[in-house]
Amino acid sequence: MLLGKLDQEFSFNATALKLRGDRQALLTANFVQSETPNYKAQDFDFRAALQNATQTQASAMGDASKGLAQTQPGHLPATNAGPGGVSLQYRVPLQASIDGNTVDVDQERAQLADNAVRYEASLRILNGQLRTLQSAMQTN
Amino acid sequence: MSMNNVFDVAASALSAQTLRMNAATSNLANAEALAGPDGQTYKARHVVFESYKLPGTDGESGQGVRVREVVLDQSPGKKLYEPNHPMADEQGYITVPNVDVISETTDMIAASRAYQSGVEIMNTAKSMMSKVLTLGQ
Numbered sequence: 603m604l605l606g607k608l609d610q611e612f613s614f615n616a617t618a619l620k621l622r623g624d625r626q627a628l629l630t631a632n633f634v635q636s637e638t639p640n641y642k643a644q645d646f647d648f649r650a651a652l653q654n655a656t657q658t659q660a661s662a663m664g665d666a667s668k669g670l671a672q673t674q675p676g677h678l679p680a681t682n683a684g685p686g687g688v689s690l691q692y693r694v695p696l697q698a699s700i701d702g703n704t705v706d707v708d709q710e711r712a713q714l715a716d717n718a719v720r721y722e723a724s725l726r727i728l729n730g731q732l733r734t735l736q737s738a739m740q741t742n
Numbered sequence: 743m744s745m746n747n748v749f750d751v752a753a754s755a756l757s758a759q760t761l762r763m764n765a766a767t768s769n770l771a772n773a774e775a776l777a778g779p780d781g782q783t784y785k786a787r788h789v790v791f792e793s794y795k796l797p798g799t800d801g802e803s804g805q806g807v808r809v810r811e812v813v814l815d816q817s818p819g820k821k822l823y824e825p826n827h828p829m830a831d832e833q834g835y836i837t838v839p840n841v842d843v844i845s846e847t848t849d850m851i852a853a854s855r856a857y858q859s860g861v862e863i864m865n866t867a868k869s870m871m872s873k874v875l876t877l878g879q
Contacts, residue, residue: 630867
């Protein structure tokens with residue numbers, strides 16, 4: 603029971619941290635493909651993914667990363683499912699490119715920097731929670 | 743899907759950009775070479791990128807980039823009129839390689855900038871992961 607309470611305490615920030623890591627991987631892949639012909643840049647809505655992941659945990663329906671639940675035999679699996687069960691979406695390019703590549707290097711760069719800072723923010727908040735708990739456990 | 747593959751993805755980008763740089767450098771170095779080991783005029787080399795699924799990943803969280811092939815530029819070289827040149831043909835023309843020096847230099851600059859960005863991404867990912875390791879301390 604104590605473990606359940608501990609898990610509840612940290613679950614939001616831990617989920618946010620994991621999703622930030624996944625988004626970093628996706629943005630990195632976008633960035634390195636900036637010269638590949640016909641590559642389409644993808645991203646996912648972080649807010650929706652986090653909401654989805656925390657709700658799925660709250661209702662204890664199982665692993666959030668599995669996405670769509672298939673409860674009937676006729677259910678199709680989710681295609682293009684991203685982290686947190688939210689689908690990956692394509693970025694709308696500002697300028698058309700002859701080789702079909704939709705990666706805007708400046709956009710990706712900015713998103714990478716933003717994501718890295720928020721990752722660190724989640725980490726610090728999580729660390730703060732841990733330290734609070736640790737100091738509460740100390741008798742002195 | 744996690745940050746474990748970020749290093750592999752970035753490393754594939756670095757390799758691909760290095761190959762591109764090599765091709766541009768080779769073109770620039772051989773811009774005046776009238777004959778190669780096979781007796782033919784030098785043809786400019788260009789790299790073609792493609793994305794591929796990194797081994798050991800599910801390909802969902804991102805793919806690596808690699809050079810699919812190095813193509814030889816088949817456009818005809820420029821003909822210059824130099825009758826006194828030892829390699830001139832019967833009409834006095836020599837065929838110069840089809841290397842456009844300006845675009846090769848631009849390619850080189852772009853490749854080096856992409857390489858720097860790849861290194862920066864690696865550093866960012868490394869610092870993010872290192873900070874995770876200090877959790878709780």
